[in-house]
Amino acid sequence: MIQPLEVVPGFDLWPSLLSPQVQAELIADVLQAAETAPFANYATAYGKAMSVGMTSFGPL
Structure with a gap:
């Protein structure tokens, strides 16, 4: 049985x-779905760019 490794809490x-x-x-x-819901890059409240892109596919 596969057991998870806790990388960080x-x-x-x-x-x-x-x-x-x-x-x-x-x-x-995921890449195909991202064609209709492209990845967006956001900034923090302090104006610093976040290091990840996010998308919203809706219900899968």
Whole structure:
């Protein structure tokens, strides 16, 4: 049975949970969905750019 690794409190890593093929399919699906809901980069309340892009696909 696969056990998660707690990287930091509140964030678990599940190695080998998805096969490489399934991971590639998931990435392809996300990139395809991002064509209709593009990634946006936001700034903090202090005006500093966030280091991540976010998108809202809605219900999957």
